[in-house]
Structures are given as C-alpha cells and as structure tokens.
Amino acid sequence: MTTLNPGRPVAPRSRSRRKFAGAPIILLLPGVLWLAIFFVVPMIFLASQSLQTGSLEQGYAFTWHFSTYSDALSTFAKQFIRSFVYALIATVSALLIAYPLAYAIALKAGRWKHILLVMVIAPFFTSFLIRTLAWQTILSGDGPVTSFFKTTHLLTVTRWLHLTNGDQLLSSPLAVVSGLTYNFLPFMTLPLFASLDRLDPRLLEAAGDLYASPITAFRRITLPLSMPGVVAGTLLTFIPAAGDYINSELLGNPNTSMIGQVIEGQFLRVSDYPTAAALSFVLMITIVVIVALYVRRAGTEELL
C-alpha cells in the first residue's frame, strides 16, 4: 500500500544503526502484509460483494447493484438507529461510572492503586460470554435484583419509560444497555486511569491556593487534562458496542435487536450475502465518519 523509503533513524542513537537502511522494510513487511491481505483486501471484497447479484448456490455477478443499499437500509433502518442509540447510551453510562472509578484509583487510592487496578482488569479474563450469561441469572425473574426493582416500584418507572416490558428486567432494552455498559467498562476505565494517573496533583493544590473551588478546579484542570483518556475510552466503548450483538441476543428480545445481529443473520442464516455486505459496509463507513468527526472535534489526534 505504501512505498517505503530507505529508513532513517528517528534519532541517531547509535552509530551502527545507520548502517542498514532496509531494516524498517524487513521489520514492517510481514505484519503490514498480513493486515493488507486479511484486513484491507477483505474490505474491498466486502464492498464488491455488496454490489453483486446472485445467490450463494448459483454464484454472484458484479452488477453495480446499488439498490441493495437502499433496500437494506430501508428494511433495517430501525436496527441501525437502535444500535447507535444503544451504543451512545452505553458509552455515556460507562463514562459516568468509569470516571469516578478511574479518578479514585489514580488519585485517591495511594498504595492500593495496583490492587484496585487488577480488580478492574481481572473480570475481563473470564470469558465475556460466560459473564453475560451470568447477567441472565442476576436479572432473572426470581432474582433479588428484580424483586428490588419490584418493591421499590422502579420497575413501574422503567416500564413507563419503555425500558422494560411486563413484569421482568430481562429481555428488555434496559438489560441490553446495561449489559453493553458492563461489557465495555474496562475499555473505558483503563484509558481514563492512564490519563488521570499522569495528572500532577500539585496542579490541583495550586488551583486551591488560587481560591478555585473544587468544582472549578475539576472543570478547569482535571477534566481538560483527562480529555485524551475520555476520547480514547469513549471510542473504545462506542465502536465495539455499536457492532455488538452478544448483549442484545442474550439479554434482549426481538424488539431490541441490533445491526450486528442483522448482519450475522443475513450472512450465516439467510445467506443473503449482498444485503449483509451492504449493511456491514455502511456500519463501517458510519463508524469511520463518526470517529473522524469526534476525534477532530475533541482535538486529540495522537491516540496511539
């Protein structure tokens, strides 16, 4: 994809490193080729597949069949919009939960910092499918969480808001969104922790010395300095959440199905490859556009 120029060290640290000019090509080539062949080329195949007509049995022909896109989008617009709405709510909830957590670990935990950090990462190592199945148990009809929601009449409120249906918490939008929030919480917490951990506490002391109220100090110092973490965390949550179908499948009902479920079903069950490819491609483009706009607006381009 790119022509590599003979390498020049970033900073000539040792005399000998300059000797071998082809080093970056040799180092890069295998990995870059792998990604080119198994990431970029499949995207081209996907785009091409979406414009083909035919069937899996009789073979496909490339026909510039753009109406697949309009048909697919008009049929599945609901699931599409729902995916982004759910992903957005989950991202905001995860940010609201993870920020105090990351703040406490980074700035208040003292010598407990590392243990608490392990507690954030550890759940991640039990298969997320098993943990999502555990949510089925937690939210099940005879569980303590459901009875708490019933006795406090929270269930009436959530039902009125159309977040739950009937007498249960499971198989509802609320269950799907809280599952999404839960599943991607470590992805939000860790970047937030990384940027808050670098925060110099003396800056906050200085703010206090200059008569800034704690809220002003947070708004003017902590929050701006943690923005790289906020941006990275929200992206790492929003992107996988928008394409996820595990939570909506295991915790939702047919009225909560997300675009990932549709794509999976069209590919693996219905075998309507052009429609599935078109939906997949639109999902990809939408996310790239959202990410580009968001990163530009947030003004942090050195995400990596």
Add this chain to the structure above:
Amino acid sequence: MTAALASKSPALKRRRRAPGEVLRHNVIWVFATAAFVYMLLPNAIVVLFSFNKPNGRFNYTWTRFSFDAWLHPCAAPGMCESLGLSLKIGLIATVASTVLGTMVAFALSRYRFRGRAGANLLIFMPLATPEVVMGSSLLTLFVSLRLPLGQTTIMIAHIMFCLSYVVVTVKARIAGLDPTLEQAAGDLYANEFQTFSRITFPLVAPGIAAGALLAFAMSFDDYIITNFNASNASVTFPMYVWGAASKGTPVQINVIGTAMFLVAIFAVGIGRLAASGGRRRAS
C-alpha cells in the same frame, strides 16, 4: 473496605480537613465501590454457580451445593475439546501476532520513512472497526477464494486482529524507554546487536509480554469474528458457550470461567513479583 482505604490514604493524614471535605473525599469511594460491585458481580455469580447442581439443563437458578462440576470438568460433552482448540488457536495466534507486532512496533517507533503515517493508520484501523465487520469481510474473502472454513481461517483472523493490539502495547513501551541507556551502551563500544540484546530488548520485554497476554486474552475470548470464519468441525470455547446458551448450560462452563479468572489473577501476581524482582536486581 471503603473506610479502611480512606483512612490509609496519605492525602488524608497530611492535614486536617473540614467535615464537608471529608465527605467529598468519601463520596468518590461510594461511586467507586458501586462501580466495582457492578464489574465484579457477574464474576461472583460465575464462581458461585460453578458449585451449583441444577435440576434442568440450564444453570440459571440456585438449586444445591455440589463439587460435581469441579470433579468432572470434562463431563460436558464437547466442552474440553473446544477448550483445547481455543488454547491451541490462542497460542499460535499469540506467538505469530507478538512476533509480527513487535517487529512493526520497532519499525514504527525507531525509523522515519515515507508511508509511516499510512502504516500507522493501517495498524489503527482494525482497532476502530467493529468485530462484525471484520468477521463478515473475512468471510466474503474466504468464500470468494473458496477457502474451506476451519481452524486455519480462524487462526488467520485471530492473528489479524491481535496484531494491532500487540503493536500499540509494544510501541507504548518503546516510547517510554530512556534513550540515554542505549547511548551509554554505544559509548561503551557495544555493537548494535549487543545494545539490542543486552539493553533494548530486556527493557521492552515487559511490553512484549503485556502485548502477548492481551493477544491471548483477545483470541481466547473472541466469539464474533470466530463465528464468521469457523465451520461445524472447529468449535472454539466461546462458540461452545454460545451454543450452550440456547441448548442448555452445563455447570462446567462456570468451572472454566472461574479457573480462567484464577489463572489470570495468578499470572498478574507472578508478573508483578517478577517486575518487582527485576527492579530490585536493577537497583
């Protein structure tokens, strides 16, 4: 736990605080504890229900305590085979993506060349792509090329998505290196190979290990991409769990979930011990 943490925090001891300030100091721990409960509750359920003996095929309601599943972890038909396949794919994908990813990370952080921005973008893209898109696009590639789906296609996919994680992790470690150490090696007449093997590599090694651990975790846990590129003959552990979710969940799934949790904590503990031992040796 909250109270103990707050009282041991050095920030509190330093000076006496107004009552309002003390309250504010603790409010954050109320939120943090709630977040921890939210994050750890499912794991607690997984552990608890690994000792359950359900009546039906589904392990959703507590029936009675039993060690059965722990004593016969492979009693669930097909589960241990899927676990073995996941371990095998995970190990191969980890080794391949760690080697390729470490090479790319060195190239990107140590050299400037035309196309570097493009290479960075190429590394970033898989991280910004939903799994369902990567899985489905690989499927269209394999179907178009008439490659039979199975273990090989799963491994190809896993190496692809693990690669970027390794690059990012190792790059971060290289960026944090102290350049004076390598300069000192050069000043002491170490050649390039000696500098790399005695100074650079040992310093970057923890980053490579972290990248490898992350790659293994991602590969072992992946369902969405795997499901697109697998056949009925290549059922990985997440695919087994997914199938079980509709057919009946054996208690053994929870045993594996608990064991994974313990192994992870153990690995992190060993890693921390090794790291602190390394620091002691270095100082």
